[in-house]
Amino acid sequence: MTQATHDRTAWFKGGTANCQVTLAPGARAYRLVLLGAPGVGKGTQAELISERLGPCHLSTGDVFRNAKTLDPSERTPALSAALEFMKRGELVPDDTVIGIVRERPNCLRCPGGFLLDGFPRTVEQAEALSGMLKDLSMKLDAVLSYDLPIEQIVSRLSGRRTCSSCKAVYHVTGKPPKVADVCDQCGGKLIIREDDRPESIRVRMQAYETSTAPLAEYYRQRGLLISIPAEGSPEDIYKRTVVALAARP
Ligand code: AP5
Secondary structure, eight states, X not given: OEESOOOOHHHHHOTTOOOOOEEOTTOOOEEEEEEOOTTSSHHHHXXXXXXXXXXXXXXXXXXHHHHHTXXXXXXXXXXXXXHHHHHHTOOOOHHXXXXXXXXXXXXXXXXXXXXXESOOOSHHHHHHHHHHHHHTTOOOOEEEEEEOOHHHHHHHHHTXXXXXXXXXXXXXXXXXXSBTTBOTTTOOBEEOOGGGSHHHHHHHHHHIIIIITHHHHHHHHTTXXXXXXXXXXXXXXXXXXXXXXXXXX
């Protein structure tokens, strides 16, 4: 396990920002990628994996959502354009996303490991990640791909509520907060994500089928893919994940 809670300072600030994470003696630093359709539960699993196995949760979607809270004058033109793509449910252009990950080298070399969620999302992004890791003499341990029938995905997305402050994820029936619309963890206001509107969900699903689903084959060919059924409770899926990871050399 890592020592220090992950506040993800380096991920949100980028540049030379650091998180002061150290690896406990004998612990393993996992370097993982999560794949799966929008709403399958990647963020939910990322929270459990990060809390219990230690790698820091690096979500490109969270970087964009965090940028929304900045004053528009503090956003770069590329970031402002990215927010418009995101609102419509479209993928942000590869150059912008790759640039954002490149500006955060301390996260990929974090001694506690990392858990990339939402990146890579295209083969071009996967190639860029491979180059960044090669430059750091690092390798991925595995790519966890979560699978679920579309009807269940739509039900998960339509009930999702997200904390506007710490980004914790809830569900109106599956994981309700103790107090309606208030985050259990930080007291922040819970909101419906802009891209969870039906018209944006449709566009996101199409983008997934066209650009992201082929990544499963990309990583299968490289011997890294682990497919995990995403039915059942978050705890059931987490247990499947741990068993599958332990089965790898
Ligand atoms: P991103 O933030 O990455 O979103 P996403 O991939 O669409 O995934 P979601 O966050 O919607 O879902 P999730 O799988 O994490 O599910 P969750 O755990 O929340 O990207 C958003 C946008 O940013 C993109 O559309 C794009 O515009 C842009 N972007 C980001 N990265 C990019 C990139 N690399 N390239 C280009 N563009 C990029 O769960 C969903 C709900 O289900 C929750 O309410 C949860 O409580 C519930 N739930 C979870 N697990 C269970 C369970 N087992 N049973 C019942 N309910 C469950």
